[in-house]
Amino acid sequence: MAELANPADTYQELVSASGEIAFPADFQTQLIHLGTNAVMGEGGEVQNLNGIYTQKLALEAFNQTGEWPDGTVFFKDIKFAKAEKLNTGTVYHQQGSDIFFVMVKDTRGRFVSSPHWSDGWGWAMFDPEPKANVSPNSSFCKTCHAPRQHTDWLYIDQYPALIAPKHLVK
Template identity: 45%
Template sequence: MLGLRFRQIAFVNLAVVALVGSSAYRWLPGGFAGPQAVAAEPEKFSSYVDDNGNIALPADYKTTFTHLGTFATASKVGGEVDQLHGVYARPEDVEAYQKDGKFPDGAVIVKDVYKTKSGNLTTGTVSWATDIDIWFVMIKDSKGRFRGNALWGDGWGWALFKGSDPQKQVATDYSTDCRACHVPAKKDDWLYVRGYPVLGDRETK
């Protein structure tokens, strides 16, 4: 074992000597400065997605993302507003959408669902956000990178985090946890863009 290792080292040394010996660079100050194999770092798809397609909640979205819009939602049809859904995207993704009418590869969309309180203020009857309930995250993937991962499909990665544990992604399969509810928005790349005035011209119904 040890013998083999020594032999390998000896061989490598020999190879280097041979290279230096045959190289004009040999006489340059600083020693051998021949061409080096610089391995290109593989470009990382997203700082919120690991190599296996696990999605993390962007910790800084409230301060660094652009607010797209808010849905005041009564979770019981015909009932009172009891949730506020704020939706956010990175400024560069909003800019790309304004230009091309679609979100680019890697775009990140966060929706936070807040519980509410309501009451009469001087503006009228008002609901305002109290505690966070859950977060939804979607990450645009126009290259189908994570085939076989049940949280990726239809051009997006889909994720869910509970207010009690923002570190832990809890969705298991987007086709059962998310997809059916987003079918009505399929024509807008699965997004309810009607609620996002900052994106510019869009159907509002």
């Protein structure tokens, strides 16, 4: 992946002319970590760990304006979790990759005819060995984001690095 530090570069570096979103392979060095959450299984064990990343400039812009700039990238890295009993107690740590999700902010409505772009975002899902977007459409992705439609489809209340305007957090 080329440099994605500036959201203004996203459309030339990560999105094709037809709206296909590429996998940002160097996300761990090109994007900043916003936070991690754990998803519990039905038995009460940690099932997976979800790490969320974005661009530093996008974060700074949001914290100043309450708006994500055009080209903002959100990357979600979902890892399987494994429990291990250590001296400090039961520790869950990441194992192999489960799946990846990418969102790209589109304030201009570039790809209205693409099934992967809607409501101001491009939506993509990648398998553990990411080659291409395997999501059938944006509706598939938005199902999980529906509870946060009022905050531009993002769970902004879960990331302490965000200084969201008070009217956005509910």
